[in-house]
Amino acid sequence: QKQIKLVRRPVGTPSKEDFEFAHVPVGEPEEGEVLVKTTYISVDPYLRGRMNDAKSYVAPFELDSVITSGVVGQVVQSKSPKFEKNDVVTGSLGWQEYSVAKESEIRKIDTKLAPASAYLSVLGMTGLTAYFGLLDIGKPQEGETVVVSGAAGAVGSVVGQIAKVKGAHVVGIAGSDEKIAYLKKELGFDAAINYKTEDVGTALRNTCPDGIDVYFENVGGEIGEAVLPLLNKFARIPVCGAISAYNNKEADKGLRVQGYLIKTSALMQGFTVGDYASGFKEGSQALAGWYQEGKIQYEETVTEGFDQTIEAFLDLFQGANLGKAIVKVSEI
């Protein structure tokens, strides 16, 4: 079978040469383990951080080791009483065609409720990130204005829809006219701004006449900064990510937000989805409920074929994905 390893730490924007395909034997499960055939692989911006040799909330990838991320797959051989052949499961597994997984590393998913790939997006890690970051830190109230950047991506698109469920005025920021149309027409955002063709500060003033109460930060940089002058008293800023800086070769020169935060008593709080691990069950149930009621939709950009996994990851930094970026490796 094929697998993908990190062979060089990317400097700046990652390139194909940072990765290598290897051919390795398919493993044999031992007691308490199962053999999983990979169906879908999740490619995510946060993986860029794990490619650096720097301490963070998740350990860095080791060089010459297989990359891991969210995977959906099917059990082909089980030596665990908890799983049977053909069960569809998800867990953090390798970028490879087959994985031997400990029973504690995976969980069964219900493909009657939603397609299997949804467990890598709206019903999985990115949906939970949106749910907890927005509701626990952002706390949107009816009639408030919520702005979200990276709005047409996996996290951002769910943030905006949950904010709509809560009765907020929702404005998204994203990088193409197609994404803007999708946010307004399909997802019911009140307004959306194309940061590549519009002046974000001006567009925010026009679309947020009552100021901004919640800014869900996914991208950082100039977009994050354009939001600050419009913050209302006691605004909340869940700081989820800063993709615009992930490929910077030099560290940021320092925050320039303090003045705004002090003036408005705004709350800016970092978080990782793992902080909410004890609430995942509740979060998944709420998301599944909204999904079933048609209040939350999801979109995915599926790249076909294991050999395209690296391209699919690199494409994230070009904004090629609408909704969740996923690689399809095999049929269920």
Ligand code: NDP
């Ligand atoms: P997305 O599906 O949003 O994909 C990434 C998107 O980022 C692209 O489609 C692109 O859309 C946008 N983008 C790329 N480069 C830039 C740039 N220079 N400036 C502005 N936008 C850019 O990915 P996710 O939903 O998985 O992740 C969104 C954010 O949330 C990331 O920052 C990620 O690291 C973070 N995250 C944090 C977690 C946590 O626990 N704190 C967990 C999961 C994700 P466009 O066309 O709009 O440019």
